[in-house]
Amino acid sequence: MNIAIIGAGYVGLVSGVCLAQIGHHVICVDNDAKKIKNLQKLDIPIFEPGLAELVRTNIKKKRLSFSTSIKEAAKKSLVIFIAVGTPSKEDGEADLTYVENVAREIAQTMDSYRLIVEKSTVPAATGKRIERTVRLNLPKKNNKIIEFDVASNPEFLREGSAISDFMHPDRVVIGVESKRAEEILKDIYKPLKTTIVVTDINSAEMIKHASNSFLAMKISFINAVAQICDRVGADVLKVAEGMGYDKRIGRAFLNAGIGYGGSCFPKDVDAFVRLSEKNGYEFALLKEVRSINEFQKQSFVKLIEDKLWILKDKVIGVFGLAFKPETDDMRNAASIDIIKILQAQGAKIKAYDPVAMDKSKDILKGVQLCKDAYAAARGSDCLLLITEWEEFKKLNFKKIKNSMKHAMIFDGRNMYDKKAMETLGFEYFGVGRGHGHY
Numbered sequence: 001m002n003i004a005i006i007g008a009g010y011v012g013l014v015s016g017v018c019l020a021q022i023g024h025h026v027i028c029v030d031n032d033a034k035k036i037k038n039l040q041k042l043d044i045p046i047f048e049p050g051l052a053e054l055v056r057t058n059i060k061k062k063r064l065s066f067s068t069s070i071k072e073a074a075k076k077s078l079v080i081f082i083a084v085g086t087p088s089k090e091d092g093e094a095d096l097t098y099v100e101n102v103a104r105e106i107a108q109t110m111d112s113y114r115l116i117v118e119k120s121t122v123p124a125a126t127g128k129r130i131e132r133t134v135r136l137n138l139p140k141k142n143n144k145i146i147e148f149d150v151a152s153n154p155e156f157l158r159e160g161s162a163i164s165d166f167m168h169p170d171r172v173v174i175g176v177e178s179k180r181a182e183e184i185l186k187d188i189y190k191p192l193k194t195t196i197v198v199t200d201i202n203s204a205e206m207i208k209h210a211s212n213s214f215l216a217m218k219i220s221f222i223n224a225v226a227q228i229c230d231r232v233g234a235d236v237l238k239v240a241e242g243m244g245y246d247k248r249i250g251r252a253f254l255n256a257g258i259g260y261g262g263s264c265f266p267k268d269v270d271a272f273v274r275l276s277e278k279n280g281y282e283f284a285l286l287k288e289v290r291s292i293n294e295f296q297k298q299s300f301v302k303l304i305e306d307k308l309w310i311l312k313d314k315v316i317g318v319f320g321l322a323f324k325p326e327t328d329d330m331r332n333a334a335s336i337d338i339i340k341i342l343q344a345q346g347a348k349i350k351a352y353d354p355v356a357m358d359k360s361k362d363i364l365k366g367v368q369l370c371k372d373a374y375a376a377a378r379g380s381d382c383l384l385l386i387t388e389w390e391e392f393k394k395l396n397f398k399k400i401k402n403s404m405k406h407a408m409i410f411d412g413r414n415m416y417d418k419k420a421m422e423t424l425g426f427e428y429f430g431v432g433r434g435h436g437h438y
């Protein structure tokens with residue numbers, strides 16, 4: 001099938017490449033001319049495992065191309081996915097300006113049937129607005145009626161495992177208002193051989209918001225439990241394990257730590273809270289999810305303050321900057337807030353991340369970016385583990401200990417074995433590992 005994807009960011013690019021990989025002909029469009037020029041030269045703008053290889057393969061097979069022109073792509077494609085950003089406004093509501101712009105532009109290029117699919121995460125009822133915008137902006141030629149459908153197809157991929165998530169989804173959700181749209185979307189996803197949930201558009205939009213908010217709630221729940229574990233002397237890792245065996249609960253997304261970050265959970269929880277408020281329901285549970293998430297960072301810093309006492313001129317080594325491993329995405333990374341608070345108290349930060357150093361440069365001011373984890377640890381008063389990259393598991397901690405001023409580690413992701421670290425001579429502090437509260 002001929003498909004256009006508008007917005008070649010994390011979701012648009014990955015979706016476009018994967019749809020090409022399963023046999024469709026895809027044009028990825030972005031209004032960032034530099035991004036498109038780089039993509040055409042096989043210079044991939046984001047770090048995502050396996051992505052570069054798939055881009056190369058599918059360009060070679062002539063199933064994938066890049067353009068800055070919505071007009072060109074919409075002319076050639078039966079299906080047009082909208083995958084532009086939906087950032088937060090001041091009050092947390094989703095800003096749909098990019099979605100509206102793209103819907104208008106698509107409409108103006110149409111001369112025959114097209115299926116317009118929202119893949120961006122949007123509040124319920126956005127599909128209806130897209131439908132109206134397209135209808136109002138269709139070209140008026142000889143009173144010809146141009147047919148079209150709007151559908152919702154939310155995306156559930158995670159950064160860092162995006163290709164595998166797209167190719168092997170737990171389900172594909174399609175929100176449709178016509179049989180024609182349903183058949184086209186089912187055809188597109190047939191090669192994935194997965195469960196396809198068919199709903200109306202509003203329900204599909206709600207599924208996405210409810211899913212992200214539920215996952216954020218799971219994280220905040222275990223983080224609240226971790227707070228109590230610290231107070232009563234229990235170990236949250238064991239608690240999560242014991243809870244997780246219950247199939248109704250599940251072990252996934254019960255990793256306590258310094259909270260969730262990234263471009264989606266914080267923004268999508270905000271947007272769901274606002275959507276609820278606008279519709280006359282106070283979603284207090286989700287507000288609490290947000291507060292617990294903020295508190296995790298604060299209590300992590302308080303723990304560091306308690307153990308280091310005066311932070312002025314203390315040297316703090318930081319392992320990991322990205323909001324999660326296997327990505328270079330720094331949007332809403334916990335590292336940003338934590339480093340800023342420590343710097344405000346006069347601490348000197350030395351940091352290392354396997355791939356997010358470039359993107360960190362403009363965001364983290366006054367941080368000494370080091371060539372590897374050993375350099376970040378050298379001469380420091382303590383270490384912070386912020387992002388649980390695999391390579392941080394394999395470090396030579398004997399060597400690290402000998403190069404530090406004090407062998408002290410604050411493990412914001414509970415990645416290390418407490419006992420093993422203590423045997424090596426480190427003072428070890430995790431999150432919810434029963435060492436008192438702050």
Ligand code: NAD
Nearest residue numbers: 007008009010011030031032084085086098120121155159
């Ligand atoms: P992104 O910022 O990485 O990419 C958006 C792209 O859209 C940018 O490259 C931007 O230049 C482009 N764009 C904006 N306006 C445009 C226009 N008028 N014409 C052409 N291109 C335009 O964002 P993202 O992380 O890919 O997220 C996109 C949407 O998908 C959001 O709604 C997000 O919530 C949702 N989502 C993201 C993820 C994720 O893991 N990042 C997962 C699921 C859903």
Ligand code: UGA
Nearest residue numbers: 155156157158159219253254255259260261262264323324
């Ligand atoms: C999340 C969802 O998992 C995807 O299903 C969804 O498509 C996406 O948002 C989106 O809508 O954009 P993503 O943000 O890429 O994906 O990554 P996650 O793996 O969900 O991690 C999000 C944050 O939660 C990270 O900061 C991670 O460290 C944190 N997290 C995750 C925890 O603190 N504990 C956990 O148990 C799991």
